[in-house]
Amino acid sequence: MRRITVWLLSTVAALVLLFSYKTSTMGVGGESSAIAAGTGGDAGTGSSTTGTDTGPAGTSTGTGSSGTGAGRYDGSVAQTRWGPVQVRITVSGGKITDVTALQVPDGNHRDQQINDYAVPILRQSALAAQSADIDTVSGATVTSDGYRESLQAAIDAAHL
Numbered sequence: 001m002r003r004i005t006v007w008l009l010s011t012v013a014a015l016v017l018l019f020s021y022k023t024s025t026m027g028v029g030g031e032s033s034a035i036a037a038g039t040g041g042d043a044g045t046g047s048s049t050t051g052t053d054t055g056p057a058g059t060s061t062g063t064g065s066s067g068t069g070a071g072r073y074d075g076s077v078a079q080t081r082w083g084p085v086q087v088r089i090t091v092s093g094g095k096i097t098d099v100t101a102l103q104v105p106d107g108n109h110r111d112q113q114i115n116d117y118a119v120p121i122l123r124q125s126a127l128a129a130q131s132a133d134i135d136t137v138s139g140a141t142v143t144s145d146g147y148r149e150s151l152q153a154a155i156d157a158a159h160l
Contacts, residue, residue: 073158074102075150083107085146089126089154096160099126099151105143114140122147131155 070092078085083105090098101119105111118140125134132152136144 071158073154075152075154075157077103078146078149078153080105080142080146082111082142085143085150087126087147087150087154089151089158091158091160094160096127096130096155099123101147115143118143119147126151130160 072088072090074088075086084103085105086101086103088100088102089096090100099122101115101123104115104119106115118137121137122134122144126132126147132148132155134144134148134151
């Protein structure tokens, strides 16, 4: 009876250890920094925003008639439980031509892995939809919600 008890406890302990072991430190998508690859920041573009004025809460207002104003518009900072999310849209001819993540949660390595995977997907979805009505990226629900919130604020600022 004593042998069976020791064997059973050993087996349970081994199974607990086996299932709690993290097998990989590779990112969710297995990609390197997508933000550094061009979906974040404007470094080196050499362009300037003309006809826009940064207003309160980080939003920009453009010139021209409603829905046709060209320029860059920053969405408000969406505070999520993992950190701030903010996006900037570039509008030309009444259409969103680019979406840039200005801020994403980066408190730890896992946040960076999630964002390297999710931000390019969110960007492509926003460009395709031309609105903030985009799907949540699996595994990045909080970031997706913040991205949508900031994107909608930028779209509202652009009067699209």
